[in-house]
Amino acid sequence: MMKKGLLAFSLSLGVAAHAQTSTNSTQDLLIQKLTQVQLGLAPADPARGAVLLRLADLHAERARQLSMKELNDGCTVCKAGDKDREKALGYYTEALTKVAPATMAKIHLQMGHLYELQGRNELAEKSYQAMLSSSSSPLEMAEANLSLAEMAFRKNDFSKAQGLYGKVLATEGASSQGLAAYRNAWCSFRMGDMEASITQLQGILKNPKLQSRMASARGVADAQFLEEVSRDMATFMAARGLKDGDAETLFALTPEQFKMQQITILAREAVRLGQKEPALKAWDFVYQKQSDPKARLEAQVRMAQLNFDLKNTSAAAKSFQIALNLWGGTDCTLASCEESAKGLRQFVVGWNRLENGKPSAELLTAYDEYFKVFSEDEDMYVWGAQAAAVANQYAQAAQWTALANKVILAKCTAETDAAQKKAQAEKLEKNLLLGIENAEKSKDEALLVAAQDDYLAKSVSKAKAFDVQYQRTYAIYQKGDYATSAEQLKMLALDPKGTRAIQIQAAELSLDALAILKDDARIQQWAAEFAGKFAEKKADFQNVQQKSILTQSAKLAEAQPDQALTVLAGFVPAAASAEDRIIYLKNKILLNEKVNKITEARVAVEDLLREPSLTSDEREFALGRKVWFAELELDFATALKAAEQMKFSTLSQEERMLKLALYSELADKDPKNYYSQYLKNSKDDEKKALIATQLVRLSKAPVKDLEASKSYYKNNMGLYARAALDVYATTNDIKFLERVAKEKGDSKQDAFVMIEKILVLNELKSMSAQVAAHTVDTKNQNTIAAGLKARVKMLDKLDVLANRAIASGDWSSQLLALDVVAKENLRFYNEVLSLPMPAGLTPEQEGEYLTILSQQVAPNQNTATMAESKVKEFWGQKTALDSYKTFAHQNFQWAKFTNAEVEALAAVAPEDQKASWAALAADIRNADLATQKPSLAELEKARTNLKQNPFMATAIEQVLVLERKAQRKSMVEYLEGRLASLAKRDDAKGNQ
Template sequence: MKKGILILSATATMATAGVAYAQTSETTQDLLIQKLTQVQLGLAPADPARAGVLLRLADLHAERARQLSMKELNDGCTVCKAGDKDREKALSFYSEALTKVPPTSIAKVQLQMGHLYELQGKADLAEKSYLAMLGSSSSPAEMAEANLSLAEMAFRKNDFQKAQDLYAKVLATEGASSQGLAAYRKAWCAFRMGNMESAITQLQEILKNPKLQSRMASSRGVADTSFLIEVSQDTATIMAARGIQNSDADVLYSLTPEQAKIQQVTTLAREGLRLGQKEQALKVWDFVYQRQADPKGRLEAQVRIAQLNFDLKNNAAANKAYQTGLSLWGATDCTVESCEESAKGLRQFVVGWNRLESSKASPELLNAYTEYFKVFANDEDMYVWGSQAAATAGQYPQAVEWTALANKVILAKYNAETDTAAKKSQSEKLEKNLLLGIENAEKAKDEKLLASAQDDYLTMSIAKEKAFDVQYQRTYAIYQKGDYVKAADQLKNLAMSSKGSRQIQIQAAELSLDALALLKDDARLQAWSSEYAGKFAEKKTDFQHIQQKSILNQTAKLADSQPDQALATMMSFNAAGATPEDRKVYLKNKIILNEKLNKITEARVATEDLLREPTLTAEEKEFALGRKVWFAELELDFATALKAAEQMKFSTLSQEERMLKLAMYSELADKDPQTYYNQYLRQSKDDEKKALIAMQLIRLSKNPVKDLDTYKPYFKNNAGLFARAGLEVYGRTNDRKVLERIAKEKGSAKGDAFVMIDKILLMGDVKTLGTQLASHNLDTKNQNTIGKSLKARVVLLEKADGLANRAIAAGDWASQLLALDLVAKENMRFYNEALALPMPAGLTPEQESEYLTILSQQVSPNQSTATMAETKVKEFWAQGTALDTYKAFAANNMEWAKYIAEEIEAVAAIAPEAQKTAWSTASVDIKTAVGAVSKPSLAELEKARTNLKQNPFAKSALEEALALERKAQRKSMVEYLEGRLASLNTSAEPKEKQ
């Protein structure tokens, strides 16, 4: 029995302390459990020794459970079950022992059972055990232990009010164990219930009160530094949660153990920063910086100060702190890994600043990047972001520089990397950044920078995804510099390459053709565009279009010097597949070249083809119609020329000039031009030209006498031209009345036409009167008839005198001569006839003598008149220059030569024998000159015209046709051919129409 009591006493003590057996080896522990289990099984239920054995076994199983759990935790369990069976065994032994131990030991067993139930997750049973202990124990210390356990359970359940009350009971028990822990937990209860100040006060009390400065009673009165550091750290945390106050840093610093003072104030600063208390956190970080001896600590403080000042918009202070932080980094042995937070802080300071200036970086931000790179030369991401920031500020050279540095870092990391996935990531990053460098260099508009960035890509890129594109850009730069010879070949190589995107290949192809176009190398342009049309089906039409244009350009170059070669080159042009614009150019060239080569028929065909183009502009249509008119003219097809000309605008001509041109074509086409001439008369304000047109209308009129009156108003300022018109009408109609009416319009006019009209009228009157006189005979039937006929003769002679006076007044040589000759001859004839009249019947000799005397006296004036007239006639014949004058006048006035010839012929009839032949010959010569000979035959005219059509620019052909047209008296054609001949003679390029 004594032995059993000793065992029970020892077991009870160890169950409470649980220290000595914790050091028992597993093997010894297992042996003890086996032996005691055998002992327990051998003891009767009522055996007094059984209680001790049960408690000993329970303690051993509880300890083994603890050890197994610790091992399992150390092994990293996720669902931890080790020790559960031993705890169950221990609880079963404690439960049986509970009924057998002395009352003084019951509370201890209940406490141990409560702990085991908690470990088993049986909170209800644990709580019952602790409450049972409170009911069974009279020891304040044991009751405090139970209350502490119940408080811990309530704390874990977040029942902070209950926990707080139970912790208070523990603190109220003098000498209770773990009062430091209870005070600590009670403070946290206050915090969890929102009583921040109370929590802080309670934690400060722990730091001040030596009785509370350790968790366990065994350390009572001895400060547990680690516990105090934990308390001060929580104080800092709760101060921050409450909101940092100005005195918090000082209070915390003064209460915290020496070795953790800066650490805990730093915690306060960090928490304040984390919770967004920027102004207070800034003050605390400054507090830390002022007292921190460790360079790394000062570094962290400056980093935080920089960020907080920046957040508070204290930019100058922020930048100063940032610069100080960078300087401190160099004074430490920090690496990015060892001082990760400070490194991140410095980095984040710049990154955050960058975010605020994402649209345009300030010079200060770019300087911050510059200073950062002096310290952190291997941060490729910062280089990238810095380059992006520089780009927003337009500082593209700086952006390019930082991009290049980033590329070097990335490539170095790629080369050092062994992990396949990581290498791939670095390769992708490098690819992206190399392309960014090219982009920034392009924006910098610096050829050297761009070339360097492109070189970097081609030499550093791992993936080379855009190598083809970059090569294209390099070549494009050559193109832009104007080295088209080099660029063209390189671009063609890219275009025909099997690498690269099809889009870039096409761009290279198009640019190579541009280079050739600038070089005016149309031969290669034609060949290359043909190749490209074969390779790039989607752009076939475009390249064929270029090919077509190159043919047209080659044609244009050859046109002046080698028109035949130009026409041959143009034969490869595919008109059916060409664009409307190119086809029009082709047809224009075809027209011009065929015209140059005198292939008028081919030119006319090309002109018709051009006119059938549906997209002709007004200007192009005018060109085509103009050529159609000209080619029709060359083939003397004036009907076609007229029809085409009627469709033309003739923008270089006035409306009046257009009407004249159309009238000309109408005349040449044997069509009535009256409509166009009349339009001209209505529109024109040129009186002189209008008179000429009116004359032409009269000339073309089928009823010229009528139209002479119709168009008379247009001659109001040109009486001489009106007289000429009248002469032409008279020439066609022999209507003397026409000349008589015009003569009345003479007024003061003294033109040749009026002189000619007066001459014709006078000559006609002389001829008419001469005929009348010549046919008049004296009637001698009886005295009555004699008297009447004498009177009639006298009247006629008086008219002759008057006519002579008119001729003298007119001053016309022939009219005077003929009139005077008529006066002389007829007066003398009258004198002789009068004296030869028979005597009146029944007269005495005296009466006969008187009759003769009277008759002689009456006719004597006629004799005198005849004598004087004859003398005057002789004077006229004595003038030897008269005939020459007439010849000259006829030569210079061929339109009136007919009348001159008639006048000379009349003069020749009365001429002395010595002059008669000369005058007669002159008359014949003049008549011959005015076309008295026969007109050319239709066959002769047609032959000349055919020759002219075949040789439109041959001067001899023109002259031959002109001569025949003159003989045919085709006035309009004569004028047209004269114009052609004049144009041919003055043209610098004989085959071009002027």
């Protein structure tokens, strides 16, 4: 600005204060000598005025040099030169009383500049006004008016500034008229008078006297200044709204070396401001005038997009084609002509987006033309292929997909960065699969085979290679080539890289192919392999195997029960004695049971029970088999009815009650009567507590019933606490849990630990939310005091809770409590120190106030620091995460509580541990989701499978998994017992 130039102005007698020939040391020495001279002169000495002016000039110049050095050194808060300016102002002020009136105006001007540099704008303005009052020189007055105008301009007082700039412009020979005219135009622009601002800038470009900023260059064009003026004129024109002829006017008035630059700016500004039609004309003007091929390329790219936006599709396509041709005629690269490349790409992408639902032939042509120039743009290949597929041009889609795959694979192969290489591989995988998907939609077998071959050849991860190979083999099967497909399907079924579901499909299809070929020997062999590999389908494959065995040969004798049953079928009961008939029926029951023909066995049991001559033991045997077979059929109502008729001579009365209670539960009948009899008669306190827990579990009022059953837990309070946790999990009754916690006594059972943890974390969550929401009302000192008192009270409560957590010894309770203590004490400390100062304090009192305030909240800062240190120490225990994983796995019944705890920890965990804790929370949630109740259809299907395969462990396990999810604990316990019995039977068989 002008004032910076005037700072160099010297009021001394012919010696330039800013002369660069003087070194700093010489300058300092001169100041020292003149200062001594000044001190030795009497106030009334006539020579004192000149010495004062010289000293003021030297201090002002040294201040300028120090400031320039500080700026060059990169200062942020720049203070150099302040002392010298202050001294200079002091000398100038005294000199005003001693110099001739003709010199006073220049002193006022210099003082105004110094005041401005100090930020003392009011004094600066007074100095410039004093200069106006003390000077009769139009040129000096113009300098004062320019300085006042610049101050008004910086304060956005454009009306005042424009009046002052007008006075400068009206003064013939005034310095910096070019700057005044330029600022005057900006004032018009800022006040909304666009036409005036443009006209004023045009005046500068037309008038040689205004074509430089400074008076020293008057009449000589300043190229940099004219560049700014013409560029601003382009900006003003665009802001006003482009008119016909603007481009021509700007082009004509702009200096030759800037013409194309500014006309391009005009066109760009029009685009930026959304003036599409004028922008199109401006870019056409640029294109017509431009000799640089790259610039013409940019113009055509812009014109293509503008024409497209204006729905001039044919013109847009033409400009797009011209731009592509221009690209080929230049040395453009993606880096050197980045914006044009982006524009060409965006043109096609935008067109594609507009026609997303129904791509036109013209769009596909645009893609094709684009690929002729940019043959390595894999993303565009992908998008073009998708557009072609939507347009049912599947052959074209396949071609572009294949090109995309080729480019991506090449980049992936050449990539050295592991992360980028992985990203490229994933991108390739996705596009290869997309190619298969499009080929499938085409219903063109040749395209599908080509896409599948492309995947198998190019996929890096081979993630879906098994699936793709299965699709190809399935196509062979569908064509009727069963011999070939059977072998390939078996290979896929046994391929460890395959997905389980498709492996099983392949296995089943391979057996179907063999069945069509009537190859029973291989059916037996393969089914056995599949039964061994696929445990979840073992029953199905064993059935296939069994059928193939039955078609080949029959089993005989004791080792061949099927043949034995065939032989037994020849027995005629009506012609036999009662004793023989009973033996026949018992053998028939046992043989059918042995070959898992449970229905036939049940029929035989009913036949046996109808025999009138059964002994009590035989009847007990029959009823026992009836109960067992009903169990195998999961018909617990029948099992209960039969069991009620049995004596169970090997069981005690209490055991019989438990067995009947179990069958009642399994039959969905009320077992309370049997359990009550057990509780009444049993002396086994441990089992009584378990039964009481079961009754609470079945209760519709669990809180009430648990409290009523408290006496049963007197010797097993840990089980009582676990039962309480089960109740709390369903009721969320925190008051109930607090009552249970009081029963803890000296018990350190894990369930009581969990209860205490739940209570602490629940209270901590509530209290931390309350403290975090609290703010101090700074309306006045009374509200501040009340707010601080309330906060201190809250923090005291928080400390009490933290001490409780510490006393519990629980890792997460301590960590979470200390984390809140640290954060809230630090927040309180910072809030207190930022409170407003009481009114009316002196600076000394303010300092004392801050000291006292700091001392009062220093304990909070110390508390925060110590708590934060302890929190870091807790997080430093790297085994904590593994401990939680183990705990969650071993105590899944508490997943709900563990998950809430882990989520709270994840929320405050350090960044390097946050992901691990969040992942653990997700694992617990997912495991909990995995236990959601199954559908009735899913459960019935598994039960049907179990009924059909009652001695198959996998069938029992399948139902067991679903019953666990359904949270039917009685059924779970029953199935676990049945599975254990089956294992014992299998072991016994293996030892024979």
